[in-house]
Amino acid sequence: MSTLSLQTPDAEKRTASGPARIFRLLLRDPLATLAFAFLVVVVVCAVAGPFLIGDLIEKPNFRARNMPPFSLEQGFxxxxxxxxxxxxxxxxxxxGARNTLGIATxxxxxxxxxxxxxxxxxxxSRGALGNLIMRATDIVMSFPSLLLALVVLFSLGPSVPNLVLVLAITRIPIYLRTTRAEVLEVRERMFVNAAVALGASHSRLIFRHIAPMVIPTLLTIGAIDFATVVLAESSLSFLGLGIQSPQFTWGSMVATGRGYLANAWWVAFWPGLMILLTTLSLNILSNWWRTYSDPQQRWRLELARRHRK
Structure with a gap:
């Protein structure tokens, strides 16, 4: 009995942070499970769908022009x-899902x-280099992100590389300032001081000891920020400064359909609904992951799981 009592808690600790444990806790939250399932379907369609639909996105069918939804006259x-x-x-x-998610990713x-x-x-860095980086970040943050994107895309011209570039530039300060704040706290911990006393180099301190402590926070912020980038890309495409024809995204589909809201509302409704559901699912799932990744908040998920049992 004593052997079992000693081994069981260890086994629980080993499985507490494993993928199976995460998935079981996720299934206990119906809303997070629904958001996860929707995102999986969207990703699978974005990856595999374009290889299965053939020329349906380009081939016009004037007999089906402005065909209303839920009609199977021309097929599923x-x-x-x-x-x-x-x-x-x-x-x-x-x-459009492939293009939208690809650009955002x-x-x-x-x-x-x-x-x-x-x-x-x-x-x-405690010297001038760190101050220089922060001052450059302050300059970027002083401009409204959408206004900066409009100016850059208007100057360089709308294209996929330019769109990715401008979206990345406007989001860099978020990760930079968060990482800096985490590093300022981690570098004062005892294990970093011990590594310094043992003669560890600067690169080893940064990439071996400090970076692994910061990466989980950055991944959580990245999951939350993904929804913001999807909305920003859709806004730029809606304004005509995003991806250009013949390529398209959900935002450009909404822009195409806005002129037909009176007699063919579904042309703009479906891509708008996909933008709404995708960003909502990303926010729900990222909030769930933020709760799970925080040891001080994870008890909420564990408590909910025990209550449902």
Whole structure:
């Protein structure tokens, strides 16, 4: 009995942070589970969908022009209706998901890597370099992000690389300032002082001891910020400064359909609904993950799980 009593808590600790444990806790929250399932469907459609729909997004079908939703006269591909050229809205939503999520993912990764790296340097450096980085960050933050994006895209021209660049630039200060604040706190901990006393180099201190403590926070912020980037990209595409024809995103689909709200509301409704549901699901799931990743808040999920038992 004593052996079992000693081993059982250890086994629970080993599985407490494992993927299976996370998934079980997620399933205990119906809202977070629904958000996770929706995002999985969107990602699967964005990755695999464009290879299965053929030329439905480009081939006009004038017999299905402005076809209302939930009509199967032209097949299941037209279940959500058709646009002004008779193209399947379902197929265009799938391809638009790939473009929208791809641009947002690239922008978040760029801003996370660049902002995190500069934040590590600014937080660890005690000299002029750290001050210079922070002053440059203050300059970027002094401009409204949407206004800065409009100016840059108007100057450089709308394109996918420019769109990713401007979205990343406007989000870098968030990761930089967060990383710097974390580093300023972590570098004063005892294990960092012990590594310094043992003769660890600056690069080893930063990447071996400090960075692993900061990365979980950055990933949580990245999950929350992803929804903001999706909305920013959709806004720029709606204004005509995002991705250009023949490529399209959900935002450009809404812009295309705004002129037909009186007689074909579904052309703008479905991509707008996808933007709403995607950003809402991302916020719900990121809030759940923030609660789980915080040891001082995780007891809420554990308590809810025990109550449901």
């Amino acid at each position: 591909a037209y279940i959500l209706g058709a646009d002004t050229l008779g193209r399947s809205l379902l197929a265009r939503l799938v391809v 690239a922008a978040v990764l760029c801003s996370l890597v660049i902002g995190g790296t500069l934040g590590l340097i600014a937080g660890y």
